[in-house]
Amino acid sequence: MFTKAKDKKLYEDVVTQIRQLIESGQLKGGDMLPSEGELSSSIGVGRSTIREGLRILELMGFIETKRGKGTQVRVDALSHFKDKLVDALDMNSKSDWHYLQEIDKLLEPGAARLAAEKADEKDIQTLKLALDKMEEALDRGESGEAESLYFHRCVIDIVGNPYLSAMYESTREPHERGRILMAIIPDRPRQTLLEHYKIFDAIRSGDGRMASRHMGDHLRKVGEAQGAIIGLKDWNRPPTD
Numbered sequence: 001m002f003t004k005a006k007d008k009k010l011y012e013d014v015v016t017q018i019r020q021l022i023e024s025g026q027l028k029g030g031d032m033l034p035s036e037g038e039l040s041s042s043i044g045v046g047r048s049t050i051r052e053g054l055r056i057l058e059l060m061g062f063i064e065t066k067r068g069k070g071t072q073v074r075v076d077a078l079s080h081f082k083d084k085l086v087d088a089l090d091m092n093s094k095s096d097w098h099y100l101q102e103i104d105k106l107l108e109p110g111a112a113r114l115a116a117e118k119a120d121e122k123d124i125q126t127l128k129l130a131l132d133k134m135e136e137a138l139d140r141g142e143s144g145e146a147e148s149l150y151f152h153r154c155v156i157d158i159v160g161n162p163y164l165s166a167m168y169e170s171t172r173e174p175h176e177r178g179r180i181l182m183a184i185i186p187d188r189p190r191q192t193l194l195e196h197y198k199i200f201d202a203i204r205s206g207d208g209r210m211a212s213r214h215m216g217d218h219l220r221k222v223g224e225a226q227g228a229i230i231g232l233k234d235w236n237r238p239p240t241d
Contacts, residue, residue: 010141010142104219126154192218
């Protein structure tokens, strides 16, 4: 039923294999999944990678954990999937998701510009460490979600404005819940890393204009990819829900 994972993004292979078995009907609603140990042996990855894949599948609405029993396929797995993507953001509508994207577009390109003007050597080292940690996570076959958000937080912190930090912090939880969207988009984590490097290079060179531009481009690409998944044709326009 399962095959050995071959992709560097090993958790994605776990997600893809189990999801395809559900969509093809080989795994049906109510079926129990093998244990973490059995999945680890069958797919050829570590248990931490299995756990990350299962966590994403649960957030996506394909599976659920039953205390004392194990993990089983949801009865309504397929119909539940798209609604779960929006629910993962803990928002009431697609409009709420759109408003969060607008906040990002307003705050982060300007923050990147100021970071380029203010960053000292210690700040540059902190940003580089954040990039290194994300690359290491991706090389281990993980999603790099937390490391990606940490990079954005570092850019905000460089500015040193408590009001800006407070505004950004107010959106932290929906951003964290929205990481599921990044994790399931093919090749998006690696593309995000490359886009982060462009932002980093501009900040390191003190080029505020390019730092702002690269941050804006990054947010646009992420927003378009996420919007496509939850059914938004134009992420720049508020949906009618």
